[in-house]
Amino acid sequence: MLTRRGWLTLLAAGLSAVGGRLSGAEELYVLAAMLGVLVAGAAAYARLTPLAIEVTRELHPSRVHAGSPSRVELVVTNRGRRRSPLLDLHDAVSGTRGANLVVPPLPPTGAARAAYRLPTERRGILTIGPLEVVLSDPFGLTSIATRASEVTQLTVYPHVDQIKPVPQTTGNDPMAGAEHPNALGRGGEDFYALRPYVVGDDLRRVHWPSTARHDELMVRQDELPWQGRATVLLDVRSATNTAESLELVVSAAASIVTASSGRQDLVRLLSTDGSDSGFAAGHAHVESMLEYLASVEMTNEANYRRVLDRLARSSGGGALVVVVALAPPEDLDRLTRLRGRFGSVTIVSFEPSSWGGTEPDSHPALLPRSGSTLVRVSADQSFAEAWNRAVRARRQEPGRWRATERGHADEDPDRWAPHERILR
Numbered sequence: 001m002l003t004r005r006g007w008l009t010l011l012a013a014g015l016s017a018v019g020g021r022l023s024g025a026e027e028l029y030v031l032a033a034m035l036g037v038l039v040a041g042a043a044a045y046a047r048l049t050p051l052a053i054e055v056t057r058e059l060h061p062s063r064v065h066a067g068s069p070s071r072v073e074l075v076v077t078n079r080g081r082r083r084s085p086l087l088d089l090h091d092a093v094s095g096t097r098g099a100n101l102v103v104p105p106l107p108p109t110g111a112a113r114a115a116y117r118l119p120t121e122r123r124g125i126l127t128i129g130p131l132e133v134v135l136s137d138p139f140g141l142t143s144i145a146t147r148a149s150e151v152t153q154l155t156v157y158p159h160v161d162q163i164k165p166v167p168q169t170t171g172n173d174p175m176a177g178a179e180h181p182n183a184l185g186r187g188g189e190d191f192y193a194l195r196p197y198v199v200g201d202d203l204r205r206v207h208w209p210s211t212a213r214h215d216e217l218m219v220r221q222d223e224l225p226w227q228g229r230a231t232v233l234l235d236v237r238s239a240t241n242t243a244e245s246l247e248l249v250v251s252a253a254a255s256i257v258t259a260s261s262g263r264q265d266l267v268r269l270l271s272t273d274g275s276d277s278g279f280a281a282g283h284a285h286v287e288s289m290l291e292y293l294a295s296v297e298m299t300n301e302a303n304y305r306r307v308l309d310r311l312a313r314s315s316g317g318g319a320l321v322v323v324v325a326l327a328p329p330e331d332l333d334r335l336t337r338l339r340g341r342f343g344s345v346t347i348v349s350f351e352p353s354s355w356g357g358t359e360p361d362s363h364p365a366l367l368p369r370s371g372s373t374l375v376r377v378s379a380d381q382s383f384a385e386a387w388n389r390a391v392r393a394r395r396q397e398p399g400r401w402r403a404t405e406r407g408h409a410d411e412d413p414d415r416w417a418p419h420e421r422i423l424r
Helices: 004-023 026-048 208-214 243-262 283-295 304-312 329-341 383-396
Strands: 053-060 063-065 071-078 087-093 099-103 111-117 124-136 143-149 152-157 191-196 218-222 229-234 266-271 319-324 344-350 372-377 421-423
Touching (some): 026 143, 053 124, 087 143, 099 111, 124 283, 152 283, 229 243, 229 304, 243 383, 266 283, 266 304, 319 329, 329 344
Parallel strands (some): 063 152, 344 372
Antiparallel strands (some): 053 071, 087 099, 087 124, 124 152, 191 218
């Protein structure tokens, strides 16, 4: 195909021919003919030049967190019997102009290496490719592009802060022990069931009274240690988010999920767009949640009430963490009503100053009977600082908090749920 320079040269040939016709100058005819022959020769060179090039492309790494480096490494090998011509490589990268590299002539079986950095400042899915090898004539009038590598993707996970995991709620979790119906003790080493002996079992765990009663070897099976549960609800409504605040709430949700999963908790990620990961643990589950967070976008409020109703009917127990940008009082009230289904409720609210908004920071009133912790993130304190401070304060006061701030310190403490604390 003709390049821009080739089209200009062809246009010059046409104008020269027209000028020669009008003026009768033979020199213009000669110039037009020369330019036309030059373009035709360039096209023939680009089309007839043999090209046996192999390009290998690798991402290192193929999944990164926002702000972490990732690069594309290319290896160009000449598989032909002749020296390769000068080549241009163009690799498309979504959101950018792509990468353009020049490969010098290579001898037979020769190889050249090249690399370029990818933009990983923001989370998302980067589409890379297709990679094209462009062969041009020496004058740059024509070029032929050959696809050398297919499309691949780079997943940029949200930024993850190093934070402490959600405090476990085995003591005040209404669902504590529901997953262990046969448990006979509270410790992780107390046995809760008997099963037939299997070759390889430790004979010291044989339960002899049951063996005598059943006339076969019965082995004690110890209770597995308690595995905490954490539910993370992410608010991605367009009515409560901006483009800047969305990045903050998504990063906070990713940090909480990662920290809780690192403790081998069962983690569930819900979003107000209707997505639900379900409870699970392990590296694959964490990656699937981070994959979702890498590409989540703002949505309308169509599923918001549906998600809250689902949580209100949930029997998963454990800790609930809600991550929101703007939290109107009516939303706070509805969220804290979920306390009856969970061992604890923590609401992470990002104030306008944290993302450079023009609205003044809110100062919500304390809500009685909530039993929730409100972690407010502002320009004065980052999410990691506010969160870790809240976790430390909660571990220092593991019991219930009485509602002294509202003048009810002398009332029956059982009448009031653990009181909400506002941490800034």
